[in-house]
Structure formats: structure tokens, C-alpha cells
């Protein structure tokens with residue numbers, strides 16, 4: 001399934017209290033491709049993920065287009081949207097403990113999407129839940145367990161099994177490994193990568209960790225203050241970012257499986273701006289190591305930084 005996001009804007013609340021969380025995002029994900037979206041906490045990643053399936057709270061106002069195989073999610077009728085959720089596109093959230101129902105057996109929870117969408121009889125759904133659990137590396141007998149009886153990694157596997165239940169064409173994974181330790185994180189990433197590749201599922205994976213995304217995805221988009229400031233081929237963005245924020249993110253985390261890169265994180269000075277009071281010009285300029293005078297006045301559009309690689313920085317196309 002292809003995903004095309006055009007000029008997506010999401011604002012929480014209205015008037016003086018309005019929070020512009022996503023400010024004109026364009027993204028493109030071809031069928032079967034893996035796109036990573038990176039950025040620090042608060043840059044609008046989760047808002048973007050939730051918007052894709054119209055799962056935002058009522059206080060959020062949206063505009064733009066979200067095209068799934070050309071069909072706009074934002075104008076879809078409710079019945080169609082219901083069908084698209086799970087079967088078309090499904091979502092894996094961070095922190096499986098909060099997303100799973102603590103008082104229901106995991107097998108029943110994995111079977112639930114199949115029953116809700118009328119895809120299987122209760123007996124067939126139970127059988128399928130066992131198969132799905134095995135598919136994500138858990139014994140089918142674990143279907144009888146409750147979430148608290150599983151480890152964090154096992155719970156995240158259950159979430160992935162649930163996401164796969166209705167044979168989605170697109171999976172949106174929002175920080176799927178953040179709460180896990182590094183070894184388990186690597187296993188879960190390999191699992192997601194293997195499953196989506198094997199079943200030609202498109203993947204949109206969100207993380208604050210650019211290294212995780214570079215290991216898993218074909219392309220990367222870097223978000224800052226509600227906008228995409230860089231996008232391009234994953235290795236290129238990770239190893240030779242064109243935007244100073246992309247460069248800062250790529251040096252902030254060690255790479256999984258690469259002990260040589262386990263240096264101390266080189267954090268950025270300061271914090272990301274509050275979306276309710278963004279600085280003028282380029283929103284990154286107060287933290288930027290290569291800021292020039294005009295950055296405080298003018299924001300930059302994405303422009304060519306290499307083949308299939310774009311960045312929104314005044315230096316792109318001039319000094320590196």
C-alpha cells in the first residue's frame with residue numbers, strides 16, 4: 001500500500017491556546033517500502049502517526065491530504081475508515097503494557113481484530129491467534145497468558161501479532177522498541193523488518209533514534225518542530241545528513257550492533273521549541289551550530305541536497 005501525505009497540518013485547540021503540532025508535512029512511501037520518521041520528543045511524530053488513521057482526539061484540527069493507495073483518509077466515510085484501520089493499515093504503539101488490556105488473555109486480544117472485523121469465527125480466530133503468536137516468535141500456548149506474565153519484549157511481540165491479524169498492507173510503528181533494552185530492541189526490530197519484507201507490507205516507523213531507523217528503513221524523514229527538515233535515502237541521511245539537525249541526531253545515538261559507535265551521545269544544546277511559541281524564521285536556528293543572520297528571518301523549504309535527498313537549510317547547495 002502506498003502512502004502520500006500532502007501538506008498535513010494538525011493543530012490542537014484553538015485561539016491563543018492553539019498548538020500547531022504538525023505544520024505542513026509532505027511524505028511519500030511507496031508500496032512495500034520502509035520509511036523512518038525521526039525527531040526529538042515533541043516534534044510531532046506521534047501526532048503524525050495518529051493522524052494517518054484519524055485517531056487524534058477531537059480537539060485536533062487537521063488539513064491536507066493523507067492518501068492510502070490514492071484514497072484520502074481525511075475525507076473517508078466512517079464505515080470505510082473502519083475497514084481501512086487494521087486491514088489496510090494498522091498501528092503498533094510504544095509501551096505495549098499500556099496498550100494491552102491487563103485483564104484479558106493475550107490470545108483473545110490478538111483474535112479480537114479478526115472478530116470485530118467479522119473475518120473469522122471465534123474458533124478460527126483462536127486458531128489464527130495461535131499461528132500469529134508463533135509467527136512473532138512466541139509459543140502458541142502463550143495465548144492463555146495475561147500481559148503481566150510476559151516480558152516487555154514478549155508484550156511487544158503480541159502487539160505486532162495484533163497488528164498483523166487482519167493482513168495489513170501498511171504498518172505504522174510508533175517507537176515500537178523505545179521501552180526495551182538494547183538487545184531486545186534489536187530482536188524486535190529484526191522481527192518487524194523480517195515480517196514486513198516477507199509480506200511486502202509498507203512500514204512507517206517512528207523513533208527519536210535515527211540509528212534505529214537507519215538500520216531498518218529504506219528512506220528517512222527528519223522532523224523538527226512539526227515540519228520535515230530533511231528526507232532522503234536512509235544511509236545517506238544517517239551518514240551524511242545535509243541539515244544541521246539531521247547531523248546532530250545522527251551523532252546522538254550509538255548504532256545497534258556497532259560497538260565502535262558506542263560513544264557518549266553528543267546531545268544538542270537546549271530543547272526543542274514549544275510549538276505554541278515557535279521562534280521566527282527557521283525553528284531550529286536558536287540551537288543551530290551553523291546559524292547565519294537570515295535564519296532568524298526566513299524559514300527554508302526543502303531543496304535538493306543530492307539524488308533523492310532534500311533538506312531545508314540555507315546552507316544546502318552552498319556550504320556543507
Ligand SMILES: Nc1ncnc2c1ncn2[C@@H]1O[C@H](COP(=O)(O)OP(=O)(O)OP(=O)(O)O)[C@@H](O)[C@H]1O
Pocket residue numbers: 012013019021039040041042043044045046047048057059208274275
Ligand atoms: N492532545 C493534545 N493536546 C494538546 N497538545 C498536544 C496533544 N498531544 C500532543 N500535543 C502537543 O503537540 C506537540 C507534538 O506532540 P507529539 O506527541 O506529536 O510529539 P512526539 O514527537 O511524538 O513526541 P513524543 O515522542 O514525546 O511523543 C507537543 O508539543 C505536544 O505537547
